[in-house]
Amino acid sequence: xxxxxxxxxxxxxxxxxxxxxxxxxxxxxxxxxxxxxxxxxxxxxxxxxxxxxxxxxxxxxxxxxxxxxxxxxxxxxxxxxxxxxxxxxxxxxxxxxxxxxxxxxxxxxxxxxxxxxxxxxxxxxxxxxxxxxxxxxxxxxxxxxxxxxxxxxxxxx
Amino acid sequence: xxxxxxxxxxxxxxxxxxxxxxxxxxxxxxxxxxxxxxxxxxxxxxxxxxxxxxxxxxxxxxxxxxxxxxxxxxxxxxxxxxxxxxxxxxxxxxxxxxxxxxxxxx
Numbered sequence: 120x121x122x123x124x125x126x127x128x129x130x131x132x133x134x135x136x137x138x139x140x141x142x143x144x145x146x147x148x149x150x151x152x153x154x155x156x157x158x159x160x161x162x163x164x165x166x167x168x169x170x171x172x173x174x175x176x177x178x179x180x181x182x183x184x185x186x187x188x189x190x191x192x193x194x195x196x197x198x199x200x201x202x203x204x205x206x207x208x209x210x211x212x213x214x215x216x217x218x219x220x221x222x223x224x225x226x227x228x229x230x231x232x233x234x235x236x237x238x239x240x241x242x243x244x245x246x247x248x249x250x251x252x253x254x255x256x257x258x259x260x261x262x263x264x265x266x267x268x269x270x271x272x273x274x275x276x
Numbered sequence: 277x278x279x280x281x282x283x284x285x286x287x288x289x290x291x292x293x294x295x296x297x298x299x300x301x302x303x304x305x306x307x308x309x310x311x312x313x314x315x316x317x318x319x320x321x322x323x324x325x326x327x328x329x330x331x332x333x334x335x336x337x338x339x340x341x342x343x344x345x346x347x348x349x350x351x352x353x354x355x356x357x358x359x360x361x362x363x364x365x366x367x368x369x370x371x372x373x374x375x376x377x378x379x380x381x382x
Contacts, residue, residue, distance in 0.1 A: 238350025
C-alpha cells in the first residue's frame with residue numbers, strides 16, 4: 120500500500136493518519152490551526168454532548184496561583200488510575216479558558232505509562248481558569264478547573 | 277534549535293513507575309496579531325511528540341502554539357527493563373528532532 124492509498128482510505132472515516140502529520144511542511148498556517156473560539160465551543164468540538172463528571176476526587180491539577188510570566192506557566196496533571204489495559208486513562212486534555220485557541224495540548228497515554236501523569240509549560244493569555252479533562256478507556260470524562268492569575272500575558276496561541 | 281534533552285531518575289526499581297522530563301530547544305512560535313486579527317503565516321511550532329520506551333510507543337502528545345518557548349513535558353513510564361527511552365519531536369516546518377536517554381534499573 121502506498122502512502123497515498125493509506126491516506127485516501129483513512130480520510131472518509133475521519134481518521135487521522137499519524138505519520139504524515141508533523142513531517143509535512145507548511146503546517147503552521149492559520150487554516151491548519153484550531154480556530155479561535157470560546158472554550159465552550161472547543162469543549163463541544165472535542166466532547167460533543169457527552170457527560171463530563173466532576174473529577175475533583177480523581178484528578179490533581181497543579182498550577183501556580185499567580186503566574187508572573189504567562190508565556191511559561193508550569194502545569195502538572197495526575198489522574199488516579201491503575202493504568203491496566205482494562206482500566207486506564209486514554210487521554211488528558213489541558214485547556215485554558217481565556218486563550219484564543221483554548222486547547223493547549225492533548226496527551227495520549229497507554230497502560231505502559233504506569234501512571235496517568237503529565238506536565239508541561241503553558242502559554243496563558245489572561246487570568247482565568249485552566250481545565251484538565253481526563254478521558255478513560257471506556258470513554259468516561261472527568262474534569263477539574265483551577266483559576267490562575269496571570270501578571271504578564273503570554274499573548275498565547 | 278531541535279535539541280531534545282531527557283532527564284530520567286537513576287536507580288529505578290524494576291517494575292516501578294518512574295517520571296521523566298523532556299526539554300526541547302525550540303522557539304514554538306505564537307500566533308502574531310495586528311489590529312486584533314491573527315496574521316496568517318507558516319508558524320513554526322511543535323505539534324507532535326512521540327515517547328518510545330524499549331522500542332514501543334507508550335505516549336503521544338498533540339501540542340500547539342499555546343505551549344511555551346522551549347517546550348518541556350513530564351510523563352511517566354513503567355520501568356520493566358533497562359533500555360532506551362526515546363522522544364521524537366515533530367514541528368510544522370517538517371522538522372523532526374530526536375533525543376534519547378538510557379534507563380538503568382537498580
